[in-house]
Amino acid sequence: xxxxxxxxxxxxxxxxxxxxxxxxxxxxxxxxxxRTELRRLQAAPPGLVIHHASxxxxxxxxPGQAVRSKRDSxxxxxxxxxxxxxxxxxxxxxxxxxMLACGLLVLGRLPGVERPGIVLxxxxxxxxxxxxxxxxxxxxxxTECRPVTLAQFAVLGATFARLHNPQLGRPLVGxxxxxxxxxxxxELLREAHALLRRPVPCDFDYVxxxxxxDVFQFARQEAHxxxxxxxxxxxxxxxxxxxxxxxxxxxxxxxxxRQQVRGSLLGRLGALLMLPTLRRMRQVxxxxxxxxxxxxxxxxxxxxxxxxxxxxxxxxxxxxxxxxAEAGIAPAVTAxxxxxxxxxxxxx
Amino acid sequence: xxxxxxxxxxxxxxxxxxxxxxxxxxxxxxxxxxRTELRRLQAAPPGLVIHHASxxxxxxxxPGQAVRSKRDSxxxxxxxxxxxxxxxxxxxxxxxxxMLACGLLVLGRLPGVERPGIVLxxxxxxxxxxxxxxxxxxxxxxTECRPVTLAQFAVLGATFARLHNPQLGRPLVGxxxxxxxxxxxxELLREAHALLRRPVPCDFDYVxxxxxxDVFQFARQEAHxxxxxxxxxxxxxxxxxxxxxxxxxxxxxxxxxRQQVRGSLLGRLGALLMLPTLRRMRQVxxxxxxxxxxxxxxxxxxxxxxxxxxxxxxxxxxxxxxxxAEAGIAPAVTAxxxxxxxxxxxxx
Numbered sequence: 001x002x003x004x005x006x007x008x009x010x011x012x013x014x015x016x017x018x019x020x021x022x023x024x025x026x027x028x029x030x031x032x033x034x035r036t037e038l039r040r041l042q043a044a045p046p047g048l049v050i051h052h053a054s055x056x057x058x059x060x061x062x063p064g065q066a067v068r069s070k071r072d073s074x075x076x077x078x079x080x081x082x083x084x085x086x087x088x089x090x091x092x093x094x095x096x097x098x099m100l101a102c103g104l105l106v107l108g109r110l111p112g113v114e115r116p117g118i119v120l121x122x123x124x125x126x127x128x129x130x131x132x133x134x135x136x137x138x139x140x141x142x143t144e145c146r147p148v149t150l151a152q153f154a155v156l157g158a159t160f161a162r163l164h165n166p167q168l169g170r171p172l173v174g175x176x177x178x179x180x181x182x183x184x185x186x187e188l189l190r191e192a193h194a195l196l197r198r199p200v201p202c203d204f205d206y207v208x209x210x211x212x213x214d215v216f217q218f219a220r221q222e223a224h225x226x227x228x229x230x231x232x233x234x235x236x237x238x239x240x241x242x243x244x245x246x247x248x249x250x251x252x253x254x255x256x257x258r259q260q261v262r263g264s265l266l267g268r269l270g271a272l273l274m275l276p277t278l279r280r281m282r283q284v285x286x287x288x289x290x291x292x293x294x295x296x297x298x299x300x301x302x303x304x305x306x307x308x309x310x311x312x313x314x315x316x317x318x319x320x321x322x323x324x325a326e327a328g329i330a331p332a333v334t335a336x337x338x339x340x341x342x343x344x345x346x347x348x
Numbered sequence: 349x350x351x352x353x354x355x356x357x358x359x360x361x362x363x364x365x366x367x368x369x370x371x372x373x374x375x376x377x378x379x380x381x382x383r384t385e386l387r388r389l390q391a392a393p394p395g396l397v398i399h400h401a402s403x404x405x406x407x408x409x410x411p412g413q414a415v416r417s418k419r420d421s422x423x424x425x426x427x428x429x430x431x432x433x434x435x436x437x438x439x440x441x442x443x444x445x446x447m448l449a450c451g452l453l454v455l456g457r458l459p460g461v462e463r464p465g466i467v468l469x470x471x472x473x474x475x476x477x478x479x480x481x482x483x484x485x486x487x488x489x490x491t492e493c494r495p496v497t498l499a500q501f502a503v504l505g506a507t508f509a510r511l512h513n514p515q516l517g518r519p520l521v522g523x524x525x526x527x528x529x530x531x532x533x534x535e536l537l538r539e540a541h542a543l544l545r546r547p548v549p550c551d552f553d554y555v556x557x558x559x560x561x562d563v564f565q566f567a568r569q570e571a572h573x574x575x576x577x578x579x580x581x582x583x584x585x586x587x588x589x590x591x592x593x594x595x596x597x598x599x600x601x602x603x604x605x606r607q608q609v610r611g612s613l614l615g616r617l618g619a620l621l622m623l624p625t626l627r628r629m630r631q632v633x634x635x636x637x638x639x640x641x642x643x644x645x646x647x648x649x650x651x652x653x654x655x656x657x658x659x660x661x662x663x664x665x666x667x668x669x670x671x672x673a674e675a676g677i678a679p680a681v682t683a684x685x686x687x688x689x690x691x692x693x694x695x696x
Contacts, residue, residue, distance in 0.1 A: 187492075211592045245589075252473055252564040267621070
């Protein structure tokens with residue numbers, strides 16, 4: 001109920017997800033409004049039930065306070081369903097700060113996790129032309145971080161990457177900095193780097209400091225079997241800057257392309273011929289296909305969607321939720337945190 | 349002499365700059381090698397003289413130490429020429445940390461400047477289709493900053509923007525954060541924001557927190573006369589992340605485009621028809637056209653170029669150096685720092 005245009009796109013996205021992915025969905029929110037939306041769509045899929053909740057956490061609400069005071073808000077009620085095991089994951093386009101607060105207050109952190117993080121995937125392209133995905137975290141749960149938190153994010157990110165892509169093996173993990181050399185970075189980053197390069201057994205390969213471009217095309221990939229990075233670790237402030245800058249640069253290029261095409265007859269004809277090519281390219285960089293971001297480190301599967309998500313994006317987010325729930329992200333994180341304790345043990 | 353492929357591209361860039369921009373150039377470095385390069389180019393332009401320097405600061409050198417110990421390095425000697433008024437600007441593709449150290453040690457800071465910054469311009473596109481430039485600083489001189497430093501960067505950036513574009517009037521200045529709301533940002537950013545919104549007379553319009561995408565296309569431009577941002581202020585760590593992420597995203601899109609075009613006959617034909625369109629687009633985003641970045645806040649004009657700059661980029665950097673020298677960036681900064689003292693006076 002808390003998305004920018006809720007609950008229209010949310011209900012349509014759920015209907016699409018039931019049809020496309022065969023999931024079963026509990027729609028939590030104002031029952032009359034949800035029924036109206038379903039009637040408008042002339043949809044009554046068998047796998048979709050409504051659970052009434054009388055309150056709404058809005059985008060303007062202060063997250064912690066709203067989660068505590070609005071006990072019958074659609075968001076909080078949905079999280080309670082997950083806590084009680086009546087649902088296996090929660091997906092929402094609502095206030096992302098409140099999603100984090102619900103994750104912490106209602107579900108709680110998994111054993112050993114200092115701070116949950118938000119993971120989002122970015123498209124990558126290897127030099128041999130292979131298209132893949134790089135998981136970046138934290139995307140905004142923690143504006144400021146401690147070295148231990150960043151070291152833990154490497155473990156969380158690697159665990160996500162392996163469940164997201166079962167063929168992966170050992171994920172390649174980098175720490176985002178302003179240069180590759182060990183002398184670069186802030187004090188925080190140099191301390192996190194010191195933890196991550198400890199000679200202890202790991203499920204992933206830590207490659208050291210990486211730079212912004214390495215998220216998309218890993219500069220040192222030849223030294224790592226021609227592979228792109230699977231995980232890039234950063235604090236929530238910098239993660240937000242990376243996301244917004246990448247989207248901004250892509251938008252600028254798209255708009256410049258359209259502007260130049262419009263101004264030329266040859267350009268228009270060329271673009272017409274290229275339509276299928278441009279569509280295939282669009283599929284790779286399509287942010288709607290990834291659906292949402294995973295809140296990782298809490299005792300449950302939580303997918304945070306953009307406030308203005310389309311039905312298609314919401315359906316994709318639900319598919320991601322099911323993938324992570326079926327793969328067992330929570331027990332996998334608990335086990336991975338225990339296995340990698342030596343990375344940060346005396347430091348925390 | 350300190351660029352990655354020096355002195356070949358440097359000499360060729362200088363020859364091009366003399367021809368294109370009619371500047372007079374002192375080539376500082378190993379005289380026999382510079383003469384060899386000039387002979388190879390069969391160039392002896394009248395405006396180009398050689399000043400011998402026996403040492404070289406390399407990319408591996410520790411900046412501060414190298415600048416102090418290599419007194420006859422090409423970089424240090426070039427800075428000395430500027431300090432003595434025998435040259436009006438210095439341009440180099442060498443070790444950028446050493447460039448900063450030379451700026452501080454040889455030229456010194458301008459009155460009132462706490463820390464010099466590095467300014468680089470990014471292409472912008474307004475909703476009405478106007479292409480412009482946004483100056484981002486700091487691009488790496490200061491990995492960690494104080495609130496006063498960021499407030500001063502707003503003044504430095506606005507001064508650069510006005511000299512770079514004399515038609516500008518009052519520059520629009522934003523502070524890069526992870527959201528527009530005043531509650532966003534780190535403590536550093538909220539303190540810098542508190543300084544910049546002080547009700548004191550300014551030569552620029554401060555718009556508050558902005559996000560990564562606003563560097564390219566300002567989201568709130570309608571509220572500001574349909575204009576894009578002229579200046580975005582950030583610390584040197586985040587500035588580096590913005591630059592590398594934007595370049596990485598653009599590269600990814602370019603490579604995906606080429607990959608998809610190669611795989612399709614229609615795509616190839618379309619791309620052929622679109623060549624002039626793609627070339628015009630390329631001109632807008634061409635990083636070689638901006639040449640280099642300005643080290644602002646020191647007593648002289650200093651342009652820092654990429655270590656692997658092409659002759660074309662070096663010629664463009666020389667044109668930028670002349671522009672800033674002729675426009676009088678150093679006296680303009682001194683006057684602006686004095687005029688805007690009230691922004692940070694009791695806080696520093």
